[in-house]
Amino acid sequence: MSTQLPASISEETVTEISAERDEPDWLLQTRLDALAALDDLDMPSVIETPGRRWTNLEGLDYESLVDPLDQSDETERVTAEGVEVLDFETAVAEHPALLKEHFGSVVDPQTNYLTALSTALFTTGTVIYVPEGVDAEDVKVRAEMNSRSLFSHTLVVTEDNSSVTILERISNGDGDVDGDRYFSNLVEIVTGENSYVQYGSLQNLDEDVYNFTLKRGDANTYATISWIEGNIGSRLTRSDIETELTGDSSETKIVGAFFGHNDQHLDINARVWHHGEHTTADLVTRGVLDDEARSVYEGVQDVGRDAWDTSSYQRENTLMLSDDSEADASPKLIIHNHDTEASHSATVGQVDKEDLFYMTSRSIPENTARNMLVEGFFVPVLEEVEVDELREDIDDLIVARLD
Amino acid sequence: MSSDQDHLKQTDTEERFDFKKDSKEAFRSEKGLTEETIRAISEDKDEPEWMLERRLRALKQYHEMPMPTDWPGQPDLSEVDVDEIVPYIRPDVDVRGGVDDWTELPDEIKDTFDKLGIPEAEKNALSGVGAQYESEVVYQNMQERWEEKGVVFCNMDEAVQEHEKLVREHFMTTCVPPSDNKFAALHGAVWSGGSFVYVPEDTTVDMPVQAYFRMNSEGMGQFEHTLIIAEEGSEVHYIEGCSAPKYSAFNLHSGGVEVFVNEDAHVQYSTVQNWSKNTYNLNTKRAIVEKNGRMEWISGSMGSKATMLYPSSILKGRGASDNHITIAFAGEGQNIDTGAKVYHNAPNTKSTIESKSISKDGGRTNYRGLVHIADGAHGSSTAVECDALMFDNESTSDTMPYMEINESTVDVAHEATVGKIGDEDVFYLQSRGLDDDDAKQMIVSGFIEPITEELPIEYAVELNRLVELEMEGSLG
Numbered sequence: 055m056s057t058q059l060p061a062s063i064s065e066e067t068v069t070e071i072s073a074e075r076d077e078p079d080w081l082l083q084t085r086l087d088a089l090a091a092l093d094d095l096d097m098p099s100v101i102e103t104p105g106r107r108w109t110n111l112e113g114l115d116y117e118s119l120v121d122p123l124d125q126s127d128e129t130e131r132v133t134a135e136g137v138e139v140l141d142f143e144t145a146v147a148e149h150p151a152l153l154k155e156h157f158g159s160v161v162d163p164q165t166n167y168l169t170a171l172s173t174a175l176f177t178t179g180t181v182i183y184v185p186e187g188v189d190a191e192d193v194k195v196r197a198e199m200n201s202r203s204l205f206s207h208t209l210v211v212t213e214d215n216s217s218v219t220i221l222e223r224i225s226n227g228d229g230d231v232d233g234d235r236y237f238s239n240l241v242e243i244v245t246g247e248n249s250y251v252q253y254g255s256l257q258n259l260d261e262d263v264y265n266f267t268l269k270r271g272d273a274n275t276y277a278t279i280s281w282i283e284g285n286i287g288s289r290l291t292r293s294d295i296e297t298e299l300t301g302d303s304s305e306t307k308i309v310g311a312f313f314g315h316n317d318q319h320l321d322i323n324a325r326v327w328h329h330g331e332h333t334t335a336d337l338v339t340r341g342v343l344d345d346e347a348r349s350v351y352e353g354v355q356d357v358g359r360d361a362w363d364t365s366s367y368q369r370e371n372t373l374m375l376s377d378d379s380e381a382d383a384s385p386k387l388i389i390h391n392h393d394t395e396a397s398h399s400a401t402v403g404q405v406d407k408e409d410l411f412y413m414t415s416r417s418i419p420e421n422t423a424r425n426m427l428v429e430g431f432f433v434p435v436l437e438e439v440e441v442d443e444l445r446e447d448i449d450d451l452i453v454a455r456l457d
Numbered sequence: 458m459s460s461d462q463d464h465l466k467q468t469d470t471e472e473r474f475d476f477k478k479d480s481k482e483a484f485r486s487e488k489g490l491t492e493e494t495i496r497a498i499s500e501d502k503d504e505p506e507w508m509l510e511r512r513l514r515a516l517k518q519y520h521e522m523p524m525p526t527d528w529p530g531q532p533d534l535s536e537v538d539v540d541e542i543v544p545y546i547r548p549d550v551d552v553r554g555g556v557d558d559w560t561e562l563p564d565e566i567k568d569t570f571d572k573l574g575i576p577e578a579e580k581n582a583l584s585g586v587g588a589q590y591e592s593e594v595v596y597q598n599m600q601e602r603w604e605e606k607g608v609v610f611c612n613m614d615e616a617v618q619e620h621e622k623l624v625r626e627h628f629m630t631t632c633v634p635p636s637d638n639k640f641a642a643l644h645g646a647v648w649s650g651g652s653f654v655y656v657p658e659d660t661t662v663d664m665p666v667q668a669y670f671r672m673n674s675e676g677m678g679q680f681e682h683t684l685i686i687a688e689e690g691s692e693v694h695y696i697e698g699c700s701a702p703k704y705s706a707f708n709l710h711s712g713g714v715e716v717f718v719n720e721d722a723h724v725q726y727s728t729v730q731n732w733s734k735n736t737y738n739l740n741t742k743r744a745i746v747e748k749n750g751r752m753e754w755i756s757g758s759m760g761s762k763a764t765m766l767y768p769s770s771i772l773k774g775r776g777a778s779d780n781h782i783t784i785a786f787a788g789e790g791q792n793i794d795t796g797a798k799v800y801h802n803a804p805n806t807k808s809t810i811e812s813k814s815i816s817k818d819g820g821r822t823n824y825r826g827l828v829h830i831a832d833g834a835h836g837s838s839t840a841v842e843c844d845a846l847m848f849d850n851e852s853t854s855d856t857m858p859y860m861e862i863n864e865s866t867v868d869v870a871h872e873a874t875v876g877k878i879g880d881e882d883v884f885y886l887q888s889r890g891l892d893d894d895d896a897k898q899m900i901v902s903g904f905i906e907p908i909t910e911e912l913p914i915e916y917a918v919e920l921n922r923l924v925e926l927e928m929e930g931s932l933g
Binding site for chain 2: 397399400
């Protein structure tokens with residue numbers, strides 16, 4: 055492992071974090087195991103082509119970024135009828151058995167260096183429990199980061215025949231911190247049979263925050279997991295959104311929208327594994343790049359040997375507004391079963407000149423016309439967002455960035 | 458199609474590719490890779506000092522470079538032990554550098570190429586033919602009318618002597634330097650044979666030239682080098698065919714191909730590769746395309762145990778263009794990892810990549826491609842289309858395109874689809890009296906048609922026959 059363990063982290067640090075929260079032994083042990091594993095774990099794998107690594111995660115100065123004992127956040131949680139939406143500490147106290155059963159069952163804490171670091175150090179997070187038969191809309195988690203570094207862990211558990219839409223919003227608070235910061239966010243979703251989860255996330259952190267997020271769901275029989283991942287802020291974002299289609303006839307949708315400007319770097323990954331039979335996946339990502347912003351996109355559709363009758367689709371479109379920006383993409387199909395319909399497509403282009411001409415010829419000023427076209431570019435993605443507030447928020451941020 | 462005809466065709470083709478010969482050797486290098494071996498090869502070829510120096514430098518680079526092992530999903534190369542192969546075998550032929558009359562070939566070599574159908578092709582459709590047996594070209598001929606125009610088609614060893622200035626300038630310098638990858642370095646150290654093609658300004662060679670490479674001995678490596686220089690406004694189509702019988706030990710093929718497409722020139726490079734299923738095919742092929750030049754790569758990858766091959770074009774001049782058409786077929790135990798690389802380094806450059814793959818009986822195909830659009834390559838466009846056909850759930854088909862886009866005024870599109878052979882299509886054909894196998898074969902022939910129609914008829918027929926044989930599972 056090339057990254058050295060920050061000197062600020064030790065068994066004592068981790069034990070202190072755990073003790074403050076009155077955590078059970080198994081959770082402390084999970085944290086300590088993750089800490090011990092750091093020496094041997096690699097950074098998340100990053101796409102490489104001859105001569106270059108597309109995202110430099112090794113280059114971050116974790117030593118100065120990570121300040122584990124001074125984590126601070128302001129998180130507002132809005133629940134819906136019949137659903138339990140608890141901050142992590144309360145959940146530890148009230149639902150010990152639920153946590154023990156599901157924590158780390160979908161996101162292995164030792165997936166990579168950054169997941170282990172997050173598991174060892176997390177101080178905030180949310181547990182959302184949707185009992186059998188409950189249909190709930192508009193669960194909201196609005197998190198504000200107020201410290202140099204913040205580590206968060208969210209667990210969603212749905213029982214059979216339930217449904218829920220969740221909106222997560224991440225931004226900076228008023229915390230008075232200068233310089234580079236680091237935000238880490240792990241989300242795992244465990245689904246019951248025939249349940250439905252839409253998990254929408256909108257990240258609008260300041261542009262001095264390095265942001266790492268891994269969200270993964272496990273879809274049960276007839277279950278559907280629908281992800282929305284909007285990335286507007288941060289200096290560097292590494293975002294992995296993943297679904298394991300474990301149950302027969304399960305479905306997933308991964309919808310991504312990003313808009314980078316200045317020297318933002320966005321490394322966006324959408325991955326699906328088809329394990330069960332008759333599973334369906336639909337991956338749609340649209341991004342816009344301006345100034346010297348850079349995007350890296352990887353989409354993986356992996357169809358297993360026993361995944362009969364699979365349908366899997368992926369589209370990625372990037373719009374470049376500046377010659378100094380860079381868009382890298384690698385959509386991957388990995389197919390082990392022939393009873394599959396799978397396709398992916400990716401395009402990169404600029405604002406269509408003819409469209410622009412058409413609009414300016416109707417006396418719309420060029421700048422306005424261009425902004426309208428960029429806004430319109432996101433429409434196919436925004437249409438997938440069921441939570442009105444989330445759709446409007448993303449749209450507002452896009453409009454704000456265009457002005 | 459009656460089954461009798463099928464049967465005849467199969468035995469015919471099977472014999473064509475999969476037979477062994479006891480061959481006599483004039484010179485066989487020691488196994489493995491040492492400075493002494495390199496010096497011995499160079500001395501046996503009576504090479505100038507500069508070439509020996511290049512070989513030794515490449516050898517040094519080879520030893521310094523790691524094996525490529527960490528690409529996602531790449532073929533397993535752990536069996537590739539270069540110290541176990543014989544890098545150089547010169548067959549016992551009277552005329553060094555090849556005879557120019559077919560009848561002068563020793564019988565056992567002539568028979569080999571007769572069976573492969575080379576002489577008929579030469580009479581019928583080609584401007585010239587080179588035939589390589591083991592490490593050396595044994596036959597080389599160019600039609601006189603082309604020679605008169607200054608077109609050169611000779612074997613690479615001869616080119617080092619006869620066209621020293623051109624070779625010295627172009628050989629593994631800017632196009633495929635040995636530092637490119639471990640197997641390019643290996644190639645640079647032990648290369649032998651291959652073709653040299655030079656087409657003068659404004660000359661159109663309107664019939665293809667062809668080289669055929671045959672590996673006959675067990676446990677050998679073949680490292681032929683192809684260097685094509687198409688001067689301004691010229692045009693040439695080069696075809697390469699390869700085959701080797703099956704042995705229990707592994708063979709290594711690590712060729713190098715360098716193509717220089719100058720201003721307004723047009724080069725088409727076609728390959729039908731059918732190495733035996735113990736061969737590791739680890740090749741480096743690259744073209745540098747100047748202003749308004751056009752490069753076309755047509756490849757059919759059928760044989761080998763594992764192939765790693767990504768023909769690449771560097772579009773260096775404004776308006777340069779590239780076309781890739783590839784087809785890969787992986788049957789039992791095969792891993793065909795292939796694709797295309799295009800670097801758009803100048804404005805208004807264009808590329809299209811059309812890739813088809815078929816996997817069957819546990820075979821594994823992978824399209825691994827790279828499209829790079831450099832900063833400043835405005836007005837460039839690229840379209841990549843990959844289609845994969847799968848026959849069963851033992852097989853694997855992957856698509857891993859990489860796109861690096863540094864310029865906004867571009868048009869980039871990638872599409873890939875994977876599917877099984879259409880049950881309805883099969884049913885339709887069966888309901889018209891075809892049996893299951895014939896129906897599937899016909900669908901596959903239709904699937905690969907975009908590539909076969911780009912090839913001269915002999916090659917198209919050969920490719921179709923090979924596919925049919927693979928479909929039957931009767932090859933190797």
